[in-house]
Amino acid sequence: MGLFDFGPVRFIPGDNRGRYPFCNSLYIQGERRIIIDPSSNEGQLAALRDGPGIDEVWLSHYHEDHFMFLGIFTKEPLAMSAVDAPALESMANFLDYYGITDQGDRAAWKEIINTFFRFQPRRADRLFGGNEIVDLGGVTVEVLRTPGHTAGHLSFFVREPGVLFIGDYDLSPFPYYGDRDSDIDQTIASVRCLRDVPARVWISPHDKGIYRDNLGDLWDRFLTVIQQREDRLLDFLAVPRTMGNIVEARIVYKKAREPKLLYDFGEMCTMNKHLARLIGRGVVTQEGEYYRLTR
Ligand SMILES: [Zn+2]
Structure with a gap:
């Protein structure tokens, strides 16, 4: 079972250190028992289900590296944010939420999500609307509503042991806010919200997983990466550029990576968010295919 216990909270390490396509899960044992983000290890999750028991599955957001083993919980109700829940109700919705419009890309993604991640359309049984307090009995x-990474992203603070599950504001530091409804300013606001939570232990779904020290510097580093991307983009726009030029500049991923299609898509989506933000502020303008500084 999990390596670490914090009172009623058990950390379930994900395979390959919780790196994509896996993530670390959290098990909370009150009178009602919850598993958060079941994409860690199928055997351990099944053992929890069949041993101490699981009454409900919660998701922090709709991404596939957080729901890979959801399919083993057919009887347990699913709870997630009302904003993100429609993404899991059909493959078409899922691809729409990612902002994938090209038909060839949609077919390729569909294949991966169906076969590797065992996607099964599912309607959530319980919807979290905003911030709320859930008494699990003991x-x-x-x-906590923490939008930005996805529009309905949730984080979870287990009060008594002071454990905060921070979701995909995961301190790697690789902020991602490229989906259709993702938002840079909301990401920044959510990080500021999370750093104010009076936690004693912080749980990240990816990589290291458990942090016992104050995260001040790591939060700063996370926010700095966002600012650095924007600064680099502004430098690059010293002359007018097309989106093709911007993707080739590799401001996000730094170098070409495989599969190119996937990384180019991520690069484009992330840069689109920064461009929209800069256009909104009147710093950048778009003329035909070209983006350029307004002054
Ligand atoms: Zn995610």
């Missing part, structure tokens, strides 16, 4: 969870 342990209390604050459900």
